[in-house]
Amino acid sequence: MRHTISVLVENKFGVLSRIAGLFSGRGFNIESLSVAESLDPKVSRMTVVTRGDDKVIEQVTKQLNKLVDVIKVIDHTEEKFVDRELALIKVNAEPQLREEILRITEIFRGKVVDVSPKTYTVEVTGDEEKVDAFIEMVKPLGVKEIARTGRIAMSRGSKALTT
Amino acid sequence: MKKTGAEIFIECLTKEGVQVIFGYPGGAVLPLYDILFKTHIRHILVRHEQGAVHAADGYARATGKVGVCLVTSGPGATNTVTGIATAYMDSIPIVVFTGQVPTAMIGNDAFQEADIVGITRPCTKHSYLVKDANNLATVIREAFYIASTGKPGPVLVDIPKDVMTASAAFKYPEKVHVRGYQPTYEGHIGQIKKVADAMAMSQKPLLFIGGGIISSSASNELLELSEATHIPVTTTLMGLGGFPSNHPLSLGMCGMHGTYTSNMSLTNTDLIIGIGARFDDRVTGKVDEFAAGAKVIHIDIDPTSIGKNVIAHIPIVGDAKDILKKLISMIKKEKVNWKKKHHEWLTQIEEWKGKHPIAYKQSKKVIKPQFVIEQIYEVTKGDAIITTEVGQNQMWTAQYYKFKKPRTLITSGGLGTMGYGFPAAIGAQVAFPNKIIFDIAGDGSIQMNIQELATAVQYRLPVKVAILNNCFLGMVRQWQELFYDRRYSYTCLESHPDFVKLAEAYGAVGLRAEHPDDVKKVLKEAIKTPKPVLIDFIVDREENVYPMVPAGAPISKMLLV
Secondary structure, three states: OEEEEEEEEEOOOOHHHHHHHHHHHOOOOOOEEEEEEOOOOOEEEEEEEEEOOHHHHHHHHHHHHHOOOEEEEEEHHHOOEEEEEEEEEEEEOOHHHHHHHHHHHHHOOOEEEEEOOOEEEEEEEEOHHHHHHHHHHHHHHOEEEEEEOOOEEEEOOOOOOOO | OEEEHHHHHHHHHHHOOOOEEEEOOOHHHHHHHHHHOOOOOEEEEOOOHHHHHHHHHHHHHHHOOOEEEEEOOOHHHHOOHHHHHHHHHOOOOEEEEEEEOOHHHOOOOOOOOOOHHHHOHHHOOEEEEOOOHHHHHHHHHHHHHHHHOOOOOEEEEEEEHHHHHOEEEOOOOOOOOOOOOOOOOOOOHHHHHHHHHHHHHOOOEEEEEOOHHHHOOOHHHHHHHHHHHOOOEEEOOOOOOOOOOOOOOEEEEOOOOOOHHHHHHHHHOOEEEEEOOOOOHHHHEOHHHOOOOOEEEEEEOOOOOOOOOOOOOEEEEOOHHHHHHHHHHHHOOOOOOHHHHOHHHHHHHHHHHHHOOOOOOOOOOOEOHHHHHHHHHHHHOOOOEEEEOOOHHHHHHHHHOOOOOOOOEEOOOOOOOOOOHHHHHHHHHHHOOOOOEEEEEEOOHHHHOHHHHHHHHHOOOOOEEEEEEOOEOHHHHHHHHHHOOOOOOOOEOOOOOOHHHHHHHHOOEEEEEOOOOHHHHHHHHHHHOOOOEEEEEEEOOOOOOOOEOOOOOEOOOOEOO
């Protein structure tokens, strides 16, 4: 089963490699990983999407907790949470396609963030399904490049993940 | 007050109570060595950095204190990796200081530069690269704290040369707080009550103990619990010494080369009370068939150990000593006639003990390696500290030396590092100059760190080494004999130095025994000699370690003598 795990870590050099090394060294897989500063600049927040049975996920969370630089770990899969991803998609935009792309972008509440004579770069945010669906829609028109942030997630309700 | 990094280093080590450092100098640690020259802290100069880490590790295992090691950058640092991994697998508290090229040169492939923090990341409990002398004191304080608390382990501190010479304000941090590191010591009382209830219900309980009993100094509590409840005790290799081997409730070691009684008890028990053991593959054999009918209690300070290999029905995270104390006070309130309840079980166990005790076929012509170990036990009256190398020598030691007290067996259990025993013996001898320290070695493994003979001679450390010399890499040969149709592919060591002359060349004493009648005589002479002694025991070449559970088989399927 797929799990979305948020991890608060000390914002120090080498922490990312400790986490990545833990996953590779123990044969856990990483489907996506996103990292950035949290509210407290001394703390980074990571979102890891991983896959495994209960036993593997138990080890993943325990091993993460065991790292000295890891402050908190929560597995969102056991609760209600929201998740989002942002993608930039560079699509072929020959004159005859432009209107179609704009229409699809509007349906997905995306934004054209860059224009060139032959391309549009579209920003789409949403859960993975939505981003996937957008990409599927524009693929026949010719996608030149995509960049996705990977999933970020947060628990629903007033509960906050802080140090 | 302003101090240099090097001065801060020494101040902090002094505050931590460090009495001895095992090390090897080099360019990037010159400022630290320069100040060491003027201090009271003892420094043991080894002959290879691997020896320094193993010696620090042996010192730590013998004393329970943190072992300290100091080496230079680059190759000095990379030579410590095997030693660090050894300590990591066995949860031994050591702090390894490595010199590093100056901060401005890091990343430039400078002379003797290695990313040692990166290289050792998977085999350290934690590691630091100190980029600012102002952080040095806090880092050293944290390093010792992290190494020695919770589940102990090795911590590496990498110090660039310019940080050693930079000056910084020094204030020793009395308190240490690492927000991401808060080990659980106190066991959950509700869970402990469940254990007491399970024990009261069980007909065939078994205490299964590992190295955690020793690192938590809980052997007295274990003995009290076992005696109060008449529950027998089996131990892992790392648990040997945690419970007296000569006690009637002791079943000896379990697992691949464990006793018949231990393995049969583990297979037939209805309640495993696992304490400070991680249920590794050398213990469980085929894990699906391991203790299939048993309820499993797993007590460990490391939450990741629990449920990793074997499902725990009652998990408890915490310190073994704390949990055992609480458990004992609960047990005392139970109205159970333990002796009567376990009578049938203990009768069965006695039958197993009688049926297949640990045994070998004695010879009058050739020295049996097991006999050498029995004789070492006799002449040392079981009071020595024993280190081992890895392979047959290690397993025979585990089987035939009756360890009575914790910290008397020093062996590389998890990583299985050949070349460990001799430098570890040096570390133990530094800690206990008046004790008899024996390294039980093979002719293969002793040559992996034989250069440390010079260290032993230089510091007048009268370590004894018993080489069980069969001119083979014996354990690998045994596997080839049993599972590869006797194809002894590169396991025959056809050329050896003359170990007696070699010892003499180093300024140590060399002895040899080729006949069973000589064994005791030679051992007595070695013990009398106030110098390092290397004894070459020419033993039966193709003797095997039995019982043996073939890899991947259930532990009840043992090859017996």
